[in-house]
Amino acid sequence: MQHFSSQAAPVVETLSGKVRGHVTDGVGIWLGVPYGAATGELGPFAEVETAPAWEGTLDCGGLPAVFTQPQSRLAEVMGPAIDASPQSDQAFTVNVFAPQDAQGLPVLVFVHGGGFSSGGGTRWYNGSALARNGNMVVVTVNYRLGIWGNLSAPDAPSNNAVRDVLAALRWIAANIKAFGGDADNVTLSGQSAGAVLTRLLTLCTEAKGLFKRAIMLSCPGRLGATADDIGDATHHVMKILGVHNIAALARESSARVLDAVMTATRERAVPGSVTPLFRPYTDGVLLRDWMDDLDTAAGRAHCSEIMVGFTREEFTSFLWQQAEAINDAPDSVLDWYRHAYGADAVVRYRQMASHRTGATPYTQWVDGLSEQIFGLPAVTLASTYAEHGQAFAYRFDLQTRKPHLYAPHCLELPFFFDNLTDWFDAPMLEGFSNDELQPLASRFSAGVASFVRTGNPGLDGWRAFSGTGPFLMSFDKDPA
Template sequence: MEIDNGQPVVRLQAGKARGQLREGVAVFRGLPYGQRVDATSRLSDLKATAPWQGEFDATQLPAVFPQSRSRLALVMGEGIKDNPQSEDAFVVNVWAPAKAESLPVLFFVHGGAFVSGGGSAPWYDGERLAREEGIVVVTVNYRLGALGHLSPQTEPHGANRPVRDLLQALRWVQENISAFGGNADQVTVGGQSAGAWYAWLLGLSPASRGLLHRNILMSLPRLPPMTLEEMHALGRLFSEVSGEISIDGALTVEQVLVGQAKVMQSAAAFGDVSASFRPASEDSVVPSWMFDIPEAARNCHVSETLLGSTAEENASFFFRSEEALAASEQKVRGWFEKTFGTDADAVYERCANKRPGHTPYTQLVDASSELMFGRIVPEIAQAISLNGRGAYAYSFNVASGLPNLMSPHCMELPFLFGNRMDWADAPMLTGVSEQVFEDVGRQMRQAVGGFVRGGVPRDPSGADWPRWSEHQRVLTEITQGGVRRLPFVE
């Protein structure tokens, strides 16, 4: 990387690109990592980007893939509203210290329930993380919703276009990251929510072997990949509500998004957090066993994993729901019985004992959060450690000032990136003082930075986090009062 007239310039395999220099960090936005093999087909796989002439302008706000307003806008705000939308938003964004030389890389995959979000959103600005932790930060877009996951009935495997997008982006990193001063042999794939799902997949899929070396799983949802039968049933449902057999035909983007919304609404049920669109099982790409945790841990090809969840994940989905807030104990117990069967009473009492002053609403939040996001953390940590790899587990417990929101899904993100202005309209940060934001952010960034650099997260004091083992099953709790070690109790 060279500095020309005060701006960073890199030479990539496809050509030169010019970015911006911001307080010692080189910023490149919207760099193409691939293009469609068949430019006329929405279903096309990708190939390497064709070379361009002159210099690529990497200073503009890049596009994200087509999407509707997120169901979590009431939590996260409208931080993506200014990004243009495009079906060809195959881009990465890079932040690197201006004098970087062979620095480790964090490749961050955004969440959004497989249907929204984008690595190009200002939410995921990696400038502060790169500067403070001395790492190269890369964010990425991938195809979403029906445009990413539906495929013809005749296709022998799942569409899995987002997975292939991410694989292409990781190959781009291998081929180009040295131009920014990054080390292609030290790549950590991190992600939150759906992004954590992909980070978990990429750490065990044969198709990604050699493309990453560690992974970070922030709020990994327990969602097995769709079977082919489920994927084809989803396709038939989409055809019924949209009136078209294939998305690769006459439907406009707007019509696809309307049909997608109808499909998602049909899956909604009390107490459930649905994810209608997601990847399907495919040999050597998306293993059917990826949520058979012991099997997945045996096949994991990363050396270390950092993983955790927020204290009340599902409050994000329920805190504005009158049905959830006003639910009677009888209704909530009915959900417990449907969900946990013969264990319903025991789970209900366990949740009640953990929270003095519990209500039917908090019981629903606590049990559904544990089921979807919480319990899988110690399961994976234990399985990975038994297979001789490093695992570090955490719980993020910083509460929003909004009633009934507590410490919800997505709460850790602004603290990690440290860019409060880009989250200025995020309701979840209501009541969080600047001092708390800075103190907790320092905990998050130093933990992640230490892990990316050396495979061990660290406290602000410099202390290493305890590594999970059969004899030391400890979660590190991140709070506004500092970090605490919590022995895991079954």
């Protein structure tokens, strides 16, 4: 994410020191502002601490680092933007976007996705337009990935990724007023893995009071991971490296640790699964077993206003390049239905086929997986949170122009941020002009901004979700 301007942004004083950014088109932008650090014997595996103070003024106008990671498995859908970012095991930073002369504005915090394995504060999540047009402060958050963010071992903190986002939220509570934000009017949002973290934090006692609303884009279902599961994966990586404790693991280079994680991932791969090897898990401290019960956990949530949604064909992002091979092997699709639905497999297969003209084995698998892993959990979240507050739900229906890609996972992101120009090299937007898509981006982001301000998207026809009146707002390009 690069922003160039001859006009310097006002210098802002945080609790750790002064930071300077830039102004672009009326928006102050501070990139790579430190919120924490991990030090000591455990190094990058240690629990996050408050960012150490610095002297002078920190330049926050350049390209910020992201945490150590492999190439994203969705690069063929989203594009290569993240490749430009340097990687670091100390990328405990936020990016802040605020209208000039901001004072007491609502705050939107965004937590990126990437399967808990990749992602960061890149140009994909440029909050400038959303801050300017929505008259709000936007903050995007880096958090530790892979084994650094989600290891389980007796001599290491649990769920570092969750702890990192908590630390960023605490930093926001203590510092955002200096950037023009209102610490008492914060909305936490995230997409995919970031939506999982958002959901968990709505249930986490430690996060109470740090935000009042939540937006969950393409939130997968249950975690399904225990400390033993992740501990076994952690031990597998350590065995590959020949180390016997986390302090020794911390002395290994990031490159060697990442290679070992990739080796363990291949050795433990389950055909057809996209579940990451390292992910948040129930630890009995931050995350408890009941948090995985989507039907009842919302009754314990500390925020009562949510927005939740999904794209129409989420799973094409993972399967679209295999479409022809899947069509040539229909039995594998039927096997998945039998595994997923048991005795109801044939009925469910026929029901799914009836929802689409010209259904194929590929679309049957995509539709089944998308519904089970993203669609039904989103509806369940809307329904259960609505019982205790107010929920708004949407489905993003825009169809891409790449064969077999349809409306894939991640498609709503350029529209959420209203930053189509930052996605110029994204394959999922090939064949569209920005002018063609801008009305949809303006509409969707306006709904986001209104929800951040008031708890209601404020768009004509978008009704609150309820058990008696379940409603999904459809977002698609206006007919030509």
